[in-house]
Amino acid sequence: MSKQLTRRGLLATGISASLLGSVAFAAAAGGRKLVVIVARGGMDGLSVSPPVGDPNYAVLRGAIAIPASAALKLDETFGLHPKLANLHRLARVGQARIAPAAAIPARIRSHFDAQDLLENGASRVYGASSGWLNRALNTGPAPLKALSVGAQTPLILRGPVQAQSWSPGRGLDEQAERLASMLQDLYAGDALLGPAFASGLQTEAMADALNGATPIDARNAGALAVSTARFLTAPQGPSIAVLSLGGFDTHARQGAVDGQLAGRLQVLDETIAGLESGLGATWKDTVVIVVTEFGRTARVNGTLGLDHGTASTLVLAGGALKRGGIIGDWPGLAERSLFENRDLAPTLDVRSVFKGVLVEHLGLDAARVNAAVFPDSAGARAVTGLV
Secondary structure (H helix, E strand, O other), X not given: OOHHHOHHHHHHOOOOHHHHHHHHOOOOOOOOEEEEEEEOOOOOHXXXXXXXXXXXXXXXXXXXXXXXXXXXXXXXXXXXXXXXXXXXXXXXXXXXXXXXXXXXXXXXXXXXXXXXXXXXXXXXXOOOOOOHHHHHOOOOOOOOOEEEEOOOOOHHHOOOOOOEEEOOOOOOOHHXXXXXXXXXXXXXXXXXXXXXXXXXXXHHHHHHHHOOOOOOOOOOHHHHHHHHHHHHHOOOOOOEEEEEEOOOOOOOOOOOOOOHHHHHHHHHHHHHHHHHHHHHHHHHHEEEEEEEOOOEEOOOOOOOOOOEOOOEEEEEEOOOOOOOOOOOOOOOOOHHHXXXXXXXXXXXXXXXXXXXXXXXXXXOOXXXXXXHHOOOOOOOOOOOOOO
């Protein structure tokens, strides 16, 4: 078997990252980039962007409230968690905004069901078998290409259009290389598995070329983000990348300025900073969306944590953003304003933000986005003026 479809074989033949990009990805439309970060577990929006100017916030949160003196100020009502220093820096120059009360279209507190709805883009759980971002790939004037970063392709990118997938790790040793060669021979005549396996080898080889054959530790958020950015900026690289960050299910001992959640927010901040650094000049043409399946309860529980809630903070970052204030309305935290007397009430459907980004940033047709990408979503009007 020829070496040229194995990782080492590709590198040994001197194939450049440019050519690998041409093999693996079709041309991206317009050079604009979109990165979606899914914060899994139910990220607490009231800690991501603490509404320290709301008089009910400190009362509801008690010992886990972020003190106004520690919050990184956005305006008279909102700040950012102190671990989000890079995001705050971007906000100060108009390259980050928050939607502080965003939610999926149905009121669900199950992780599995809520993540399904977040990623399928329908109006009900299991309302679509494909992901909304996969459906978006063939909606524009030219097909878009996407990259999934992680061990599994998330639902948001699953569907009829094959997305590239890269799972960072220690790389393949000699024995694994031989196994890859055997599998490639085995799948050579398979119309489905053959191209998929070859594509995976090409993506892995491209990762090696872009990273100088240095293995990337998936636990190093900044390095992982920089490597993701290198894929996006490779000649004819993908337009879209999706990453998942876990660990946001903080039922007990959540912490405040420091602690369990603070550690996860620091990882998120390092990820955004790594993307900015790795993208370089392309950052000005990039939008990053950070979204979660649901928020947490407004009141702290008896174990100094928070239970599954409803609305949370959606974060936008990137050099392509227009400067602006908060996105959507703020319902407040007065008892009469809480959803079911326990949660931050949603005022914005997350699909409204997704639509606005797809149409205004990636140039997709609004009618097709409404009909094909987000069916049955007439009530979720696109947010305009984001880019």
